[in-house]
Structure formats: C-alpha cells, structure tokens
Amino acid sequence: MAREVAGRDTFAKLLFDQAALRGDASAIREKRRGIWGNITFRMLSDEAAHLSLALAERGIARGERVAVIGDNRPRLFGAIAATHALGGVAVPLYPDSSAEEVAGQLRAARVSAVFAEDQEQVDKVLDILPNCPGVRLVVYDDDRGMRHYVHPGLADHGHLIDEGQALAAKAPDAYRQAVAAGQGSDEAFVFFTSGASGAPKGVVFTHAALIGRTRAAVQAQGLTASDTTLAFFPPGWLCQTMFSYMSSMVAGLCICCPESLETLIDDMREIAPTSLLTTPRMLDAIFSRISTRMEETGGINLVLYRRALALAQRVGRQRMEGYAPGAVNRFGMAAYGALIYAPLRDILGMSRLRSACSTGDTLDPAMQGFFQTLGIDLRQVYGATETAFFVAMQRHGDEGRGTVGKPLDDIAVRISDRGEIEVRSDGLMAGYLDDPSAMAAVRSADGWLRTGDAGILEPDGNLRLVDRMDAIGRLADGTVFAPRMLESRIRFSPHIRDAVVVGDGRDGICALVDIDTLAVGRWADDHAIAYMGHADLASQDEVYGLVADWIAEVNAGLARDPATAALQIRRFALVPEELGTENGFLTPTGKVRRHAVTERFAALIEGLYAGQSEVMLETAAVEEGHHGPVALKIREASVVGVPGSRRAA
Incomplete structure (x- = not known):
C-alpha cells in the first residue's frame, strides 16, 4: 500500500494527506457523454476546501448534517469530502426513494443542507421542503432544465466553489485548521438501512469506526493505490460507499463512475476494474445477459458455451462437495478457458479483476461456481449496515461451500441460543438516530450486537448464513x-x-x-x-x-x-x-x-x-x-x- 496514512483519524485528514502524498494520482474517473473525465486527489481536496468554506459562510456549522442524493458522481463525492472538512456529518440517500421517504429521512436526521445531483432530485427536495423546516440550503450539480429555477435556498454547486475560492484567498489556513479540528470520535456518516424487514432506520457511525472497518476491508482484499474500483450502486448503501469513497481515502485507489445502467458492461470493458462490489441480483443479470447473447449467436459458439457451462456446473458441484476435479475435467477446464472463459471475461470487462465481492444477499454456490470457472475470484462477504459490513469474508478454498467465510481477524462472532449471529468489534454503529431504546434492544451490555440474521458457526471457523431470523x-x-x-x-x-x-x-x-x-x-x-x-x-x-x-x-x-x-x-x-x-x-x-x-x-x-x-x-x-x-x-x-x-x- 502506497504510504497509507494510518495515523489520520478522520476522512478529511485522509484526503488532505492523499492530496499531499500523491496529488496528481486519479481519485475519481467519470464517464459522461461517452468520454472519461479525471479528478485527481489534489483537485478533490481543493474542491472540498472551497466548498466547505462556502458552506460555513452560508451558516452550515460543525456537527450539522448534510444530505447527498443521487448516483455516484464526482461532485457528490466532493460534497461528502467538504462536509467532513467542515466537521459535519454526511447523510447519503437513495436516488430512487420516494419524496415521502426522503422527507422522513431528512427530518429524522435533522439535515441542514442537501446536495442533489440533478433536476429530478431537486424537484423532489423542493416539493417536500415545507415539511423539512431544518433544510436551509439545496445545492444542485447538473443544471440541465434548471436555468430558470428561483428559490431563496437554492444554489449552484459551481458557484459555491467560486465563492469558496474567494474566501480561501482571504483566509488561506481556514481549511487546514477546520480539518485539524476533527477527531476520530466525531460523527462521520448516517446511513439508512434498506428496510427489507421493516421501516428504514438511521444508523450513525464515527470516523474511527468506519476507517477501521475500511482498513480491514482493504487489507482482506489486498487492495493498493494501483487498484481501480467501479462505483455502480448508489452511495446511500454503506457497502458501496465503503468500497468506493472510503477505500479511496484509506488506500488511494481510483473510483470509476459509469455513465448509466445501460452502458455498464461497455463502461466496465473500457476501464477493466481490478476491484468490484456486486450482489447476487447483479450477477443474475450478468449471467442472464451472457446466456441470452449466446443463445442469439447460435452455431458452434452456442454448442461450446453450453458444454462449457455444463462442465462449470459439474466442477462447481464437485468442489462444493469437497472433491477435486479429475484429470478429464481439468483438461476440459483448460481447453474451455482458452476458447470460452477468457473471451467472456474480456467481454464483461473483468479481464483484470483481482477482487470481486458479493454481498447483500445469499450467493448461490452454482452462480459462484460459474464465475469462479470463468477465472473470476468471486467471494462472498457478510455484514450488515449496523456492523459496517465486512464481518466475514471467504478466503481461498472456502468458495462454493455455501458459507460466507471466516470472520475477519478484528471481529468476534458468536451464535446465540436462538441461532442468531452476534458481532462485537470497534467498527459497530454508534447508535440509531435519536432512538436509544432501539439500540438497547440490539446491543448487550458487554458490546455484542444482534444482527437479526440466523447462522451457523462451523467447527473450522466458517460462518454459514441461513436467513433473516424473521424470514425462517x-x-x-x-x-x-x-x-x-x-x-x-x-x-x-x-x-x-x-x-x-x-x-x-x-x-x-x-x-x-x-x-x-x-x-x-x-x-x-x-x-x-x-x-x-x-x-x-x-x-x-x-x-x-x-x-x-x-x-x-x-x-x-x-x-x-x-x-x-x-x-x-x-x-x-x-x-x-x-x-x-x-x-x-x-x-x-x-x-x-x-x-x-x-x-x-x-x-x-x-x-x-x-x-x-x-x-x-x-x-x-x-x-x-x-x-x-x-x-x-x-x-x-x-x-x-x-x-x-x-x-x-
């Protein structure tokens, strides 16, 4: 890892040092209108400095909460960086949430300012603004369709940066002093749970907790500053923000933002990421696309693909049952590797992929076996929003066994008498938003957190995830x-x-x-x-x-x-x-x-x-x-x- 700044205890300090150590390296790449743009660490740090000064000038103070709503875009990452530089708390929200859901979350988190990606998100926020009296400022990035918008609390992202640049010229040390004032025990983020088993809850994390979990995640995957990751899922999902923004701050890797869902595979092929966060649903969609395209191709290619797939499934079952593939199967895998698997990896943009992690749901061993057979090191990761993810991860040899791997070294895991997975670590949430009773209901006096997931801890230390407790x-x-x-x-x-x-x-x-x-x-x-x-x-x-x-x-x-x-x-x-x-x-x-x-x-x-x-x-x-x-x-x-x-x- 290129000179990891391990002594820094806030994300703002990490960015400050990344800009000082490797300022010209790429922090974010974004594809817009078919062209990849580049944001260096120095550019991101400068934007955070100017934006934070402008926010402070407009009355946003240390400790206040700032929401960002939209897809992964450089300026939304810049808004998160500016919020942390200011000493504020970032609250990423899902862009496809309804206006009612956003209003409830803005009120629950007592948000003071909102950074919105585009007109769609701005309209949503302006419509609910009367029900969110705490929101004093709404900042937009993409100005398409908004040139004639007039609202006293509305501001253009670019204009704010210009304001901050003028303020920085008058007080050149203000940004550095604000960053230095932050501490690891300060609140850093509020993330809302997905709401699969009930209403979403706001989960509060400190800088120290998330930096610690991110370091563990980076180390477990072997990531360095030379790696490139794809940020596809919305930043409202803690796991995606950890794999992108937080990992970039800790390890110095580059975040790539695809243009759209429709261009995802093409964009992946162009950047060929080395690290990827995925979910079983995304893998299902990729597998479906591969199969559909091969069916359309027909001829000898389809015959070879079907035989290669049948072999992959057969070998996957053997590995899951603890058997090593025989000589004939090994020869077949090698042959199909050259004819089928390698070209497929290239088509999918996975030719350089070193670390692919699936989380968010149970990964079927057959699906994992398919991608493993393609030569993609796909591993299951287990965690929850409250645990800042990365509780357990499959190691080499654990794939295809139906487990989620062994707990990480700095995590303690046990199974309760009810069969529920319980976790203890320094990276757990600080609490739920203004709900001490909810926190007390899931955390014991000695620090064990109830995850709500049923599981089995096997004799070799591997954790087997069963399902949600309330779904069994x-x-x-x-x-x-x-x-x-x-x-x-x-x-x-x-x-x-x-x-x-x-x-x-x-x-x-x-x-x-x-x-x-x-x-x-x-x-x-x-x-x-x-x-x-x-x-x-x-x-x-x-x-x-x-x-x-x-x-x-x-x-x-x-x-x-x-x-x-x-x-x-x-x-x-x-x-x-x-x-x-x-x-x-x-x-x-x-x-x-x-x-x-x-x-x-x-x-x-x-x-x-x-x-x-x-x-x-x-x-x-x-x-x-x-x-x-x-x-x-x-x-x-x-x-x-x-x-x-x-x-x-």
Whole structure:
C-alpha cells in the first residue's frame, strides 16, 4: 500500500494527506457523454476546501448534517469530502426513494443542507421542503432544465466553489485548521438501512469506526493505490460507499463512475476494474445477459458455451462437495478457458479483476461456481449496515461451500441460543438516530450486537448464513426452511428475475416467480409466441412450461440432499407485475420486501394451497391495457420421489 496514512483519524485528514502524498494520482474517473473525465486527489481536496468554506459562510456549522442524493458522481463525492472538512456529518440517500421517504429521512436526521445531483432530485427536495423546516440550503450539480429555477435556498454547486475560492484567498489556513479540528470520535456518516424487514432506520457511525472497518476491508482484499474500483450502486448503501469513497481515502485507489445502467458492461470493458462490489441480483443479470447473447449467436459458439457451462456446473458441484476435479475435467477446464472463459471475461470487462465481492444477499454456490470457472475470484462477504459490513469474508478454498467465510481477524462472532449471529468489534454503529431504546434492544451490555440474521458457526471457523431470523419458516410437519436458499436456486435460471417462496405453517413449499421480461421475451420471439407486455407474457402456457422445466431441475437438486429433499417446490405461479423498487417490492439495494409481496399476492398464495388452477386478481395498476381482475394461472411442479406428481404444461 502506497504510504497509507494510518495515523489520520478522520476522512478529511485522509484526503488532505492523499492530496499531499500523491496529488496528481486519479481519485475519481467519470464517464459522461461517452468520454472519461479525471479528478485527481489534489483537485478533490481543493474542491472540498472551497466548498466547505462556502458552506460555513452560508451558516452550515460543525456537527450539522448534510444530505447527498443521487448516483455516484464526482461532485457528490466532493460534497461528502467538504462536509467532513467542515466537521459535519454526511447523510447519503437513495436516488430512487420516494419524496415521502426522503422527507422522513431528512427530518429524522435533522439535515441542514442537501446536495442533489440533478433536476429530478431537486424537484423532489423542493416539493417536500415545507415539511423539512431544518433544510436551509439545496445545492444542485447538473443544471440541465434548471436555468430558470428561483428559490431563496437554492444554489449552484459551481458557484459555491467560486465563492469558496474567494474566501480561501482571504483566509488561506481556514481549511487546514477546520480539518485539524476533527477527531476520530466525531460523527462521520448516517446511513439508512434498506428496510427489507421493516421501516428504514438511521444508523450513525464515527470516523474511527468506519476507517477501521475500511482498513480491514482493504487489507482482506489486498487492495493498493494501483487498484481501480467501479462505483455502480448508489452511495446511500454503506457497502458501496465503503468500497468506493472510503477505500479511496484509506488506500488511494481510483473510483470509476459509469455513465448509466445501460452502458455498464461497455463502461466496465473500457476501464477493466481490478476491484468490484456486486450482489447476487447483479450477477443474475450478468449471467442472464451472457446466456441470452449466446443463445442469439447460435452455431458452434452456442454448442461450446453450453458444454462449457455444463462442465462449470459439474466442477462447481464437485468442489462444493469437497472433491477435486479429475484429470478429464481439468483438461476440459483448460481447453474451455482458452476458447470460452477468457473471451467472456474480456467481454464483461473483468479481464483484470483481482477482487470481486458479493454481498447483500445469499450467493448461490452454482452462480459462484460459474464465475469462479470463468477465472473470476468471486467471494462472498457478510455484514450488515449496523456492523459496517465486512464481518466475514471467504478466503481461498472456502468458495462454493455455501458459507460466507471466516470472520475477519478484528471481529468476534458468536451464535446465540436462538441461532442468531452476534458481532462485537470497534467498527459497530454508534447508535440509531435519536432512538436509544432501539439500540438497547440490539446491543448487550458487554458490546455484542444482534444482527437479526440466523447462522451457523462451523467447527473450522466458517460462518454459514441461513436467513433473516424473521424470514425462517417451518412447515406444518415441523421441517425448518430458509426461503433465501431456495430463492437463490430458482433465480439461477437466466429466464427468472426473482422468486419468493412461501410455506410457513403449510404442508409444502410454493413459489411466486417473476420472469425476466427481456430474456423470456427473446425466447418467446424465437418460438413465435405472440404477447403484449409483461403480464401477457407471464400468462402464456409455453412460458409456464419453460419455468416448470427449470423448477424440475431445482427440485432434482434439492432431492439429492436428504436435508433439503422435503423442501421441493410443489406448486408455482408467475406474477403478472415485475418486482421492482418503484412498486415497493424491492429495497433500493435489490432485496425483496417479502411482506409487501405476500400481502399483494395473498389471494394467489391461498389459491396455491387450495389446489386451484387459477385465481382472479385485480391488475388495474399492473400494466397499461389491463383493467379489472384477470385470471392468474397456477401450475404444479415435478417433485422427485412423490408418486403421481404432475409437471406443469
């Protein structure tokens, strides 16, 4: 690591020293209008200095909270740096949050100023401003569509920097003095939890806690100042901010901001990052895109790809079961490595990837095995917002075993009598926003934090994540099941975007399946199946047959293990609307809000267990052109070991 500034105890001091030690090195690269721009550490430090002086001049004082809302952009990182230089607390928010959610979070955090990325975010903030009396200043970056906006509390980011530059000329030591006044025990960030199991909570962290966890994360991945990371997920997610901004401050690595979701793969191919934070959902999407493209290619390439994929899955299962691949399989892996795996890595922009970490949900071993076979060092990381992530991480040899790896050296982990994972470290949250009772409910007197996750600590020290404590179900016969494990297996199909399994208190497992509209749509086109939109596509008998074939494979895999044989999917239905953040079914980080899904499709779930072949459901809000109740089909799945079980048609 290039002269890590380990003695510095705030992020502002870290940036100050990075600018002094390696000022001309790239801190941030951003692609806009097809061109990559470059921000050096010296430029970022200068922007933080000028912006912090302008904020102070406008009445934002040490200790006040400043929100940033938008995607990863250099100026939003600059706003975070300026907030810390001022001695303030940064509050990153999710850009796709509703106005009501943003208003509640601004009030809860008692925010004084907001940095908004563009017109969309500014409009959202201005609309709720009457309900957020504490907000005195709104700063915007992208001025497209805003030239005629007039509001007493509205300011242009560039103009603020100009104001700060003039102030710096009058008081050249003001920035240095403000930075020096900060301490590691000061509040640094407030992050809001994803809200998968309830209302989002504001979580407060000090500089010392987050710098310590970031150092542990950087060391575990072996990152240095020569590394490049991709910042794709919103900065409102603590894990993304740790992998990008915080890691840049600690290790000096370069953050790359892609232009958009649509250009993500192309942008990755151009920058070829060496470090990547991902989630199972993002990996599912990449796998689906690969499979769809190969299906379109056809010919010998498709034949080779299918054989390479089958070999990868076979080797992955062997490794998961503790067996080393035989000579024939090793030869096949080497051959396909040259013909298939290496070109795929290049197409995906992963040719230089040294560290790829998946977190946010359970990573299916088969999916991990697929990317490992491509030659990508994909490892699972476990943590929670309250623990500042990086509680446990897979080491070499742990991949494919279904665990999340061993706890890091500076973390203590234990399993409570209830089977809940408990954590103790110096990097835990300082508390919840103005809610001492909530903090007392999750933290013991001797410092152990209850995570809300069920897990198993194996004899070799590996941690096995089961599911959320409140998500674990029990069949009517007493069989315990974890929905997350089953859902990750179902999602491995390139044609399935998501799945929610149910069965608590019932006599078997049933599934609600959300198809991937793009992948299934292409499949339907190839098979001359006419459809109009997602709801119509999800109602086609042929699509039910496609999904049934995959669930039959999932059930066959479950049947091979006596511990999971009873958890085979008995019946399933395709939901008529996509599960997304805009309709409240997913959190901003892509986790399923299980309660929202089961409440919306309660009638469909009852029909699954009542033996019905279809259920009438109101779909007026699902898709344009569909009004009033429609019939949703229910089909049985092929269950191994159950005589007379029927396969969906």
